[in-house]
Amino acid sequence: LLLGVNDAALDSGSASVFEEDYQAFLNQVKEKLPDTRIYVNSILPVQQKAIDETEGLRDIPEYNERLSKVCKEAGAVYVDNSDLVTEECYKDDGKRMRQRYYTAWIKRAVEVAEL
Numbered sequence: 001l002l003l004g005v006n007d008a009a010l011d012s013g014s015a016s017v018f019e020e021d022y023q024a025f026l027n028q029v030k031e032k033l034p035d036t037r038i039y040v041n042s043i044l045p046v047q048q049k050a051i052d053e054t055e056g057l058r059d060i061p062e063y064n065e066r067l068s069k070v071c072k073e074a075g076a077v078y079v080d081n082s083d084l085v086t087e088e089c090y091k092d093d094g095k096r097m098r099q100r101y102y103t104a105w106i107k108r109a110v111e112v113a114e115l
Helices: 005-009 015-032 048-053 055-074 099-112
Strands: 039-041 077-079
Touching: 015 055, 039 099, 048 055, 055 077, 077 099
Parallel strands: 039 077
Antiparallel strands: none
């Protein structure tokens, strides 16, 4: 799963509401698919120019802290991919990623899921 950056980008976004909603979402997934192992990707960091344009993106670290906590409580695997992001990975908007990031991300997903 990779959800959350749009929640952080909302000016009226709330990390506590995000946490509650994500927890409810994971509970629904677990209820519908009880034998499924759930992997949740961290929200990726953004460059300062993206934060300057969308103030709420400044809160991504807090969202990730809450996301990690929710995953731990739900028995989901939290996958922090922020270490894969380098300056060269960003597109011009400072928040979307170029192909080189996604290649590394897929490799990480395969490793974490032990595929």
